[in-house]
Amino acid sequence: MTDPAAAASTAGESTPRERRRWAQYLVNERAEARVYRELAARRSGAERDILGALADAEGRHEAHWLALLGGEPASLPRASRRTMALGWMARHFGPIFVFALAQNAEGRSPYDADPHATAAMAADEKVHQEVVRGLAARGRRRLSGGFRAAVFGANDGLVSNLALVMGIGATGVASTFVMFSGMAGLLAGALSMGAGEYVSVRSQRELLEATEPGELAGGILPDLDLDANELALVYRSRGVPEDQAMDQARQTLHRARRSEPVGSHTGGTHLRDAQEVVGGAWRAALFSFVFFASGAIIPVLPWLFGLAEVWAVLLALVLVGLALLGTGAMVGLLSGGPPLRRALRQLLIGFGAAAITYLLGLLFGVSMG
Structure with missing residues (x-):
């Protein structure tokens, strides 16, 4: 005071x-x-x-x-x-x-x-x-699985399709070819991202389930020989120090022999928390597919609206740049980091990839010409 x-x-x-x-x-x-x-x-x-x-x-x-x-x-x-x-x-x-x-x-x-x-x-x-x-x-934890898939999907769609249309457009091909290439990249990328996200999340959940300790059946506990250390070894294999493992084994056997509840030894709460962070496989796949497609359509919009050549390229860069700044800032906000720095990082990554493919497109266009 x-x-x-x-x-x-x-x-x-x-x-x-x-x-x-x-x-x-x-x-x-x-x-x-x-x-x-x-x-x-x-x-x-x-x-x-x-x-x-x-x-x-x-x-x-x-x-x-x-x-x-x-x-x-x-x-x-x-x-x-x-x-x-x-x-x-x-x-x-x-x-x-x-x-x-x-x-x-x-x-x-x-x-x-x-x-x-x-x-x-x-x-x-x-x-x-x-x-x-x-x-x-x-x-x-409540939104990490779906949010991760959404943000990664949107960013991948923005960057990959921008790089695709920039590279193809730089070769000098017709505007309709650039547009159809962008739409093909959207569909192929969205399907690939959705399938990959499903396999990734499903595999993570299965790995978590496989590594989670199993239940100790209460019926077998009274028959264990404490001096042989079997139960203590179980706890030691789960990371409990040797002296604490023996004490925990004695307490568990004492409760089991008195027909008292022995409690859970599996740390099931940790499994549920971990699975909550990972999220559901189908939900992650859907988020990844939808948000990849929503990000990937943005670089193609100028060609869909009939623009061509330099005007289409400039508008695509502006639209994608704004979207990258927005997604980067959102990630920064949610992670507790500086939003501006994360936004600029996303912008540099996206434009860097587009610049590389654009230069390659120019090189191939000159070679074929």
Whole structure:
């Protein structure tokens, strides 16, 4: 808590620049608390309680800056663009986007370097980052399988078909040939991506099931010889240290001989969590097919609308560039990373591939000419 006497003394000795900074902190804390309360109102159970506790913590930080300012200022600045973006996304999008942005924002707290922020406040922000990271992880697990297939499918469709039409167009062939080549690339790529995603996800799930430990049938446990270490060896094979494995074996046999439930030894929760991250095979295949096709159609649109030569190429580059920036930024948001950097990375990869095939197309066009 902030000492009122110390706060009054600090406020009297503060500079206008410091007071402006404190006022900015004040409005940011209020806005962040409002975001957490808005999210809490849409959640239930543990998530609602966690978000409410985060809002209360931001309220304590707000009280600190209010005390330093000596009460409510006559005028306050606007909240930072980052905080305003969090509020807008909290009202219009799902919480996973907000959690991802908040996770990144909490990790860049200015309180570590500000002498007027308490050590407890700086520590709070670090803890908040981990709390929000945990909440974001829940959402990522729920959509990771389908989302991964959608993002990879869309990006593959954009990049591969852009490279295809750029390369073929550079050879100087007729516009209709470029268009039909692009449509053929769309269909072939979408089918290949869908089939490949199904096989990949199905294989991952089967691998997880094969490596998951089996159940220990309760009926056989009372007949085991503890001194022979069979049950302890089971636990040791699962990574339990030798001394702990023997203790766990004794406890299990003791419960089994008294006809008590011995519990599960399989870690089935871990299997379910892992399978949730991997996702369903058919769902991933459908997402991959649809989003590859939706991405792959974009480079072909100029030729479908009757454009040709340089105008078709320029429009295709603009459309694909915007789409790559969008998908890259979305991946950045959801991963808690900087959206602009991820967006530019996607753009450079896509345009780099297109540039290579375009140059090859020019080379082959000159050779055949």
